[in-house]
Amino acid sequence: MDTGPLISFLAVDLLLVCVPGADWAFVIAAGVRGRSVPRAVAGLVAGYALHTALAVAGLAVLVASSPALLTVLTVAGAAYLVWLGWSVLRRPAVPVEAGETGETGETGEAGETAAGTEGPDFWRGAAISGLNPKGLLLYLSVLPQFLVTRGDHAPVAAQTAVLGALHMAACAAVYLAVGTLARRLLSARPRAARAVTRTSGAAMLGIGALLLAQHAL
Template sequence: MDMTTLAAFLAVDLLLVFTPGADWAYAIGAGLRDRSVVPAVAGLIAGYAGYTLLAVAGLVVVVASSPSLLTALTVLGAAYLMWLGWSVLVRPAAVSASAEAVGSSRWQVMVRGAGISGLNPKALLLYFSLFPQFIDAGAGWPVAAQTGLLGVLHMVSCAVVYLAVGVLARTVLKARPSAARAVTRVSGGMMIAIGGFLLAERLIG
C-alpha cells in the first residue's frame, strides 16, 4: 500500500465524512445540548472501531466477496438512512431530541453514539464496499494491517470533523433555533438523497 493509494482513500473517505447524515445530526445535537461534545464523538468513533475490528478479522473481505450479502446489507442500510432522513424532515427538532435522554450520563451518550455509527449505512458503504478496493493483497503488507490502517485513518477523520461540527453547532446555532432547524432539514434531505443513490447504484447499476 503506497502513499498514492492512501491519498485516494482519504479523498473518498473525507467526502463521505463531510456528507451530513446521522453522525452529523448526533454531533449537532450534542453541541446544542451538552457541555462537551467529546462523549458523543467518542461514542461515534467507538462504533467505527467495532467495524474496524471486524474488518481486520476478515469479515469485510468475506462480505465483499458475496454480492448478494453485500446487496442486502446496502439495501437495508440505505432504507434505514432514507427513513431517518424523512423523520428529520418531518420533525426537524427531533434531531436534538433523539440524542437527548433525561439524566443521560456521559457513558449513556457514548453508548448511544456507538449505536448510531454502528447502524450508519455510510459505514456499510465504506467498510464493505470501499475498503476492499484499496487493499492490495500483493503489496507486501498483511491484509489485516492494511485494513487496520484504513480503519484508523477513517476514525481520525471522523473525530476531527465531528468535533468541529459539534463545536460549531454550539457557537453558531445554539442562539439561532431557526438556523438549527434549517441545518437539520438539509441533513435530512441529504440522508434521503444518499440513501436513494445507494439503492439505485446497488439495484440498478
Template sequence: MNTTTLAAFLAVDLLLVFTPGADWAFAIAAGLRDRSVVPAVAGLIAGYAGYTLLAVAGLVVIVASSATLLTALTVLGAAYLVWLGGSVLARPAALSAATESAASSRRQIVLKGVGTSGLNPKALLLYFSLFPQFIDPAASWPVAAQTGLFGTLHMAVCAVVYLAVGVLARTVLKTRPTAARAVTRASGAMMIAIGAFLLVERLTR
C-alpha cells in the same frame, strides 16, 4: 507500506468524510440539541470501529461476496436512516431543553451514533470497495495490519471532522434558535432523503 499509498488513501478518505451525509446530519443535530457533541461522535466512531474489527478479521470479504447479505444490510441501514430522520423532524433542536438524565441521555446518543455509522451505506462502500484497492498482499505488512491501519486512519479523520461539524453548528447557531431548528429539520430531512434513495436504488436493482 509506503507513504504514497497512505497519502492516496487519506486523500480519498477525506473526500468521502467531507461529503455531507447521514454522519454529518447526526453530528449537526447533536451539536444543536445536546450539551456535548462528544457522545454523538464517540458513537459514530464506535460504529466504524466495529467495521474495522470485521475487516481485520476478514469477515468483510465474506459479506461483500454475498449479494443477499449486502442488500439486507443496505436496506436495514437505509430504513434506520429514515426512522432516525423522522425522529429528528418530530423533535427539532431546543438548545435550552436538557431535562433528561445526563447518563441516560449520553447512552442513548452513543447508541444512536453507533447505529448511524454502523448501518451507514457509506461505510459499506468504504470498507467493501475502497479498502481492497489500497491493500497490497505482497507488502511487508500483513493484510490484517494494513486493514487495521486504514481503519484507524479513517476513524481519526471522522473524529476530527465530525467534532468540528458539531461544535461549529452549535457555536454558529447557538444564539439563533429559529435557524437552529431549521438546520435540524434540514438534517432530519437529509437522513430521510438519503435513506429513501438507498432503499429505492437497492430494491430496484
C-alpha cells in the same frame, strides 16, 4: 506499510468524510441540542471500529461476495436512516441555551438535557455509522484498493487495521469540528437551529428512502 498508500487513502477518505450525510446530521443535531458532541462522535467512531474489526477478520470480503447479505445490511441501514430522519423532522431541535423545546412543546428528543441523553447518543451514533451504507461502501469498495498485496509488505490484516484507524481518526477530527461549530454558530439562533436540524433530518430520510427504492426496483 509505505507512506504513499497511506497518504493517498487519507486524501480520498477525507473527501468522503467531508461530504455531508447521516453522520453530519447526527453531530449537528447533537451540537444544536446541547448534548455531548464528543460522546456522539465517540459513538460514530465506535461503529466504524466495528467495521474495521470485521474487515480485519476478513468478514468484509465475505459480505462483499454475498449479494443477499450485502442487500440485507444496506436495507437495514437505509430503514434506520428513514426512521431517524422522520424522528428529527417530527421534533426539530432548538438550542438548549434558548430554553425552548421542540415544536410539539414536549420533552423528549428536542427537549432533553445533555445529562439524560449521553448514553443513548453514543449507542445511536454507533448504530448510525455501523449501518451507514456509505461506511459499507468505504470498507467494501474503497479501502481494498489501497492494500498492497505484492512484494515484501505487512500482512493484509495489519494494513486494513491501519487504514481503518486512519478513517476513524479522520471521522473524529471532522465530526468534532462540525458538531462544535454547529453549537457555537446556532446556540443563539433557535430558528436557524431548527431549520438546520430539519434539513439534516430530511437528508437522512431522503438518503434512506433512495436506497430503499433502489433495492425495491
